[in-house]
Amino acid sequence: MASRTTNNNTDPNSRQARIAEMRRADQARERRMKAIAITVSTVIVAGLVGFGAWVLIDQKQTEKRKQQALEKLLKEQQEIRKQPVEGEQVWDAKKLGRNHVETPVKYETNPPVGGDHHPRWMNCNGDVYKAAVPEVNAVHSMEHGAVWVTYNDKAAQADLDKLGTRVEKTPYSLMSPVKEQAGAIMLSAWGRQLTVENADDPRVAQFFTKYVQGEQTPEPGAACTNGLTK
Incomplete structure (x- = not known):
């Protein structure tokens, strides 16, 4: 009775091709992750810059309003000081x-x-x-x-x-x-x-x-x- 022989040898070209394909897939995944990270970072930085600019503008506007209020108060006080106090x-x-x-x-x-x-x-x-x-x-x-x-x-x-x-x-x-x-x-x-x-x-x-x-x-x-x- 003839015996069946199992071939345990693997085609080296086929194995190298699979490895290369896996490497390409990993590299593509890394590029995608880097691109996502860069995009997210850019958005975050832009948001922070925009928020910082908004805070700076708001602070300047607040300081301006305070200065205007102070100037108005001083002007009112000057006007009051010019007027005599009735009955004094x-x-x-x-x-x-x-x-x-x-x-x-x-x-x-x-x-x-x-x-x-x-x-x-x-x-x-x-x-x-x-x-x-x-x-x-x-x-x-x-x-x-x-x-x-x-x-x-x-x-x-x-x-x-x-x-x-x-x-x-x-x-x-x-x-x-x-x-x-x-x-x-x-x-x-x-x-x-x-x-x-x-x-x-x-x-x-x-x-x-x-x-x-x-x-x-x-x-x-x-x-x-x-x-x-x-």
């Missing part, structure tokens, strides 16, 4: 004494609006004092450009709360009681004084805008901290 009393600021003394001073008005005063000022960086403060020190604060808000027992607590909030937000201002003053609420600056009945009087805001570090200030920019605290 005015003294010649240049004729008010400015000597530093450590002896009692008798002032013509209560509260005073200027004159000789103690070498040390009251802290006036938005300070609200619950008790009376020495006049000679508060006058020194006004010499530095502070507005001094004072009140007596006739002032309503709601008005005092509103005024206290305003003072606390305003550098170069202070607030304290003056029991013997004539008006319920009085605002004083160097050579200027205004009496109002309540905190909602629009002249209050005008007085602050006009006289906090205003043109009447003998020593603009001088300190309102590191002074007397009570």
